[in-house]
Amino acid sequence: MxxxxxxxxxxxxxxxxxxxxxxxxxxxxxxxxxxxxxxxxxxxxxxxxxxxxANKQALLSHVVHQDQSRLIETLTSLGDTPPPDLASGLRMLIETALQSLRLSLLWQREARHLGPDDYAAVRARTRWIADRVDALSIAPARPDLDPFLRELRSWAVVGLVTSPGHYDTSLASTRLADLLLQAGIRVVGCLPAQEPAHDGLRPVDRPPTGRREL
Structure with a gap:
């Protein structure tokens, strides 16, 4: 039996x-x-x-897609209604990302080994995630920012919440989530960089122009 x-x-x-x-x-x-x-x-x-x-590429495509899908499902479940506050939205994102600790490591380091179609799909899903984080969390919290600066913060938040795959930590998941939340709130709330001008300081609110800045 x-x-x-x-x-x-x-x-x-x-x-x-x-x-x-x-x-x-x-x-x-x-x-x-x-x-x-x-x-x-x-x-x-x-x-x-x-x-x-069928092969290793198919396996890699599956595991990256599966990990991305967790974030996509969480963001999709919100529809077009932003969470009640920034902390609530970031908390949902962080808790979901912590279920896929290897996500950033695999999509940043290994996705280049995918076939052209799978690689394009990974990039499209990654951009979709960043765009939704902007629309649901960054824009409501920082209506004072122009689209470029909101996008910059959105990518920073996505990189932050998926970062635990790059390091070992003995922290409990709840403590790690709290630290990521505090950092995410600071990222979103930080003031735009300023540069000297003839009449004082002015915000740096332009897209990067040189390769070093990019």
């Missing part, structure tokens, strides 16, 4: 493989991981692995 664990395994196998691949890609890099390594970490044969994923 099959046990409950054995009966359940086939239903979760694809997700289990994705989790194993995500951990290996994050720890060792895409090129250093072989399909045999992923199969071994998943507790299956390489032949069984290929029944679920």
């Amino acid at each position: 099959t046990t409950g664990a054995h009966a359940k395994r086939p239903k979760t196998r694809r997700a289990d493989i994705g989790e194993a691949a995500s951990a290996l890609f994050a720890a060792r890099g895409f090129h250093s991981v072989k399909m045999d390594d992923i199969a071994q970490a998943s507790g299956i044969t390489a032949r069984a692995l290929y029944r679920h994923y």
